[in-house]
Amino acid sequence: MVGLGRMGGNMAQRLLRGGHTVVAFDQSAAALAANVSEGAAGADSVADLVGRLAPPRAVWLMLPAGEVTEASMEELGGLLAPDDAIIDGGNANYKETLRRGKTLAERGIHLLDAGTSGGIWGLTEGYSLMVGGDPDVFRRLEPIFQALAPGPDRGYCRVGPTGAGHFTKMVHNGVEYGLMQAYAEGFELLQAKQDDFDLDLLAIGKTWQYGSVVRSWLLDMAVRALEEDGDLESLASYVEDSGEGRWTVNESVELAVPTPVITAALYQRFRSRQEQPFSGRMLAALRNQFGGHAVRNIEP
Template sequence: MKLGMIGLGRMGGNMSERLLNDGHEVVVFDPDSSAVDALAEKGASAASSLGDVVSQLEAPRTVWVMVPSGDITEITVNKLVELLEEGDTLIDGGNSNYKESQRRGEHAAQTGIDFLDSGTSGGVWGLANGYCLTVGGNRDAYNRNRPIFKTLAPDDSDGNLHVGPTGSGHYVKMIHNGIEYGLMQAYAEGFELLAAKEDFKLDLGAIAENWTRGSVIRSWLLDLTVDELEKDPQLEELSSYVDDSGEGRWTVDASVELAVPAPVITAALQMRFRSRQSNPLGGKMLAAMRNGFGGHAVKKAD
């Protein structure tokens, strides 16, 4: 198939290359012209603007958007809705909020454009290993674009799934990322407990590697942990500051809206907030209250 790819960052660039490697024709655009040039050298058709992408495609067109969620996605999608025509397909493969995807789908439908929201998981490893895709939107539009999804997925019969109506693809990806938060926090707590038992002098890297060999908790996240501990056994080169990109917050919001308890995911998100604080006021308040009601000793600030 021939399609346009908007956004050539860590994900979009590798996805374009994977599509090219499987014989698809890809028209690429990114504000960073060097990223466009790099893909052009690998066989993509370079475009200088969104309009140029659309002009290089024949109806019915397919344009995949792979840009950061929020304002950039909003601006890009709105512009493409103006440029595309009835019968064309617009795919948002980024980590957009599912409610925004529902709204954008309704907006696109007003001019007869099919809007698909694709939850896309695989990270920087996707070029070689493929991407796990959960797609929301019109099933006929999904089927028309199935060759694209098959190429991007790890296997042409697995790893790409139409999950429901518009917004559902990004909703499923949001929950996926919430689960990811919980899993990562559990590993982090476990390894911190291992390290705290100093008299045992435990080798964290060796234990992590051993756990990848048939244990109940083996996973790709554990495989990555092994790699990181091999490079830096005590992770001394890293700070404990942990960012979040939004999906964990949205997952917790959904748990409140739906009245479905999600204590593990919520705690994992809160621990990321705590990781960014230095000598937080909350801890001082606890110390002050303990001292006040029981005369318990406190540690004075340096």
């Protein structure tokens, strides 16, 4: 039996389909109702959830990084007993995880950080799980990870002690930034020559899906996007970042490990959110000042 405190509905469904007994709680009544409709037992609160579990308990949290995770950890720390475990599947900063793990360990409570990748496709495809924590506790809870992973023998592993799971997921997301940026730039280059060569971007993407060294799940999703909107005219060139890319770049600075591709991809996301960036206007002004080069003025 596993308790899912404020956990993603798709993950709860996958556990239920794997034969696990699940107790669920979510602040959203609709989300909780959806889990209950799939077969989970609904709890009225975190305290109620903990009370419904038999020791040693396992509570999985799936929350945004920051205050809500901190508050939930503190609440669970006061409710759980020695040898119970919290599994943090959110994208927490690994340094925060190290601190939380130490605090919980003083109470005899285990913290496993499960870096989780799979997004909205995890229900059907399974989740990639990078788990940090005590090896004995990991083995005890391994059936949970096996039910969530793409298969019982693949797609998950214990990567190291507490903190290692979130660190690995941080690097994973940094790599993801770079891959996505490379695809975006490649398709833009193709699009720029579309008229000269009558290029069919969708056909090219579908060709790359088979036999090409650049085939990947991300490419599959690029093809799907082009199928839905060939010119992507319905989308604005505005890209947020979840925070893990920033942490990856910061870590690369602290460790003096160069990550130029990941860093450039992060900076490109910053640029996508700027209209008429000051640096571009300064560049235009400098060319005009030293060489009299023409500038384009913004109409009042």
